[in-house]
Amino acid sequence: MSNPQVLRRLKTIEGHLRGIIRMVEEDAYCIDIIRQIQAVEAALNKVSGIILEDHLNSCVITAIRGDDPAERERVLKEIQEVFETATKV
Amino acid sequence: MSNPQVLRRLKTIEGHLRGIIRMVEEDAYCIDIIRQIQAVEAALNKVSGIILEDHLNSCVITAIRGDDPAERERVLKEIQEVFETATKV
Amino acid sequence: MSNPQVLRRLKTIEGHLRGIIRMVEEDAYCIDIIRQIQAVEAALNKVSGIILEDHLNSCVITAIRGDDPAERERVLKEIQEVFETATKV
Amino acid sequence: MSNPQVLRRLKTIEGHLRGIIRMVEEDAYCIDIIRQIQAVEAALNKVSGIILEDHLNSCVITAIRGDDPAERERVLKEIQEVFETATKV
Numbered sequence: 001m002s003n004p005q006v007l008r009r010l011k012t013i014e015g016h017l018r019g020i021i022r023m024v025e026e027d028a029y030c031i032d033i034i035r036q037i038q039a040v041e042a043a044l045n046k047v048s049g050i051i052l053e054d055h056l057n058s059c060v061i062t063a064i065r066g067d068d069p070a071e072r073e074r075v076l077k078e079i080q081e082v083f084e085t086a087t088k089v
Numbered sequence: 090m091s092n093p094q095v096l097r098r099l100k101t102i103e104g105h106l107r108g109i110i111r112m113v114e115e116d117a118y119c120i121d122i123i124r125q126i127q128a129v130e131a132a133l134n135k136v137s138g139i140i141l142e143d144h145l146n147s148c149v150i151t152a153i154r155g156d157d158p159a160e161r162e163r164v165l166k167e168i169q170e171v172f173e174t175a176t177k178v
Numbered sequence: 179m180s181n182p183q184v185l186r187r188l189k190t191i192e193g194h195l196r197g198i199i200r201m202v203e204e205d206a207y208c209i210d211i212i213r214q215i216q217a218v219e220a221a222l223n224k225v226s227g228i229i230l231e232d233h234l235n236s237c238v239i240t241a242i243r244g245d246d247p248a249e250r251e252r253v254l255k256e257i258q259e260v261f262e263t264a265t266k267v
Numbered sequence: 268m269s270n271p272q273v274l275r276r277l278k279t280i281e282g283h284l285r286g287i288i289r290m291v292e293e294d295a296y297c298i299d300i301i302r303q304i305q306a307v308e309a310a311l312n313k314v315s316g317i318i319l320e321d322h323l324n325s326c327v328i329t330a331i332r333g334d335d336p337a338e339r340e341r342v343l344k345e346i347q348e349v350f351e352t353a354t355k356v
Contacts, residue, residue: 030322045176055297064153087134119233144208223354265312
């Protein structure tokens, strides 16, 4: 995974998170902090979606077309796992 | 998708949901109702995970190995979409 | 909790869920089933929000204004718990 | 909101996020990156829960016991809103 768009988004999120830390230090209103945390989470979800898209269009295609059944199974299992975790966080 | 385990789980969830309707009719405590709704959602997430696993191991493998690039792209796009929705519900 | 709007929404969701069971029985496309399950989950989230609103405006106000500190603590703890579960399902 | 535990957790999450940025720069495996993002989201959910707990036990109690019905309504509405957003991210 080396995608300039992903890197740029993550750095923006890092700035957003530093802003939240500052809010806590400056004793901001609780609900405003929670809302900013939820915005960071939504932005992280977006990044995960972009990374998954890249992954599906590269590693997953390669593995499924490859000759190694164990590798194929591993790659598909991973997708199911990140999906299941996605429904939990 | 015709998986007896999925069908059985969905019917159990239907029974669970009917129990929640009864709780509302009988004026149960709000928080107890919310907890039961959250339990139904967790059970639905589990079913989605099972269906996705089946899908990855059948349609997705077939499409990726097939000769139709548009079909392949469609199938991968769908996975990304259900993943992105999963991070939102 | 005895709210006609909640009851009506839950019965609609029950019908939606029965439709999903039928889709599985009739061997519908996996991704279409997952999408319908995600729609049911979004509808359930909406119902939980309505129930919580009612709860905040009745039981929670009563408990916080009441003279029983243990009851007050219990009611606030419950809200935190359903919030924490909500971030996980 | 000025809670040393919240501040400490957010700074740990900031370090975690910087680690993820490094993973992307060093071209780490997509799925490993997604898993780390999901771990950061779970940690952020935990922080939100702690902040909400503080909020319920301070501002919310004050507002509900206070004499201003508009303020009370505002505070309860906010809780419902962060709950509804929590079920979406």
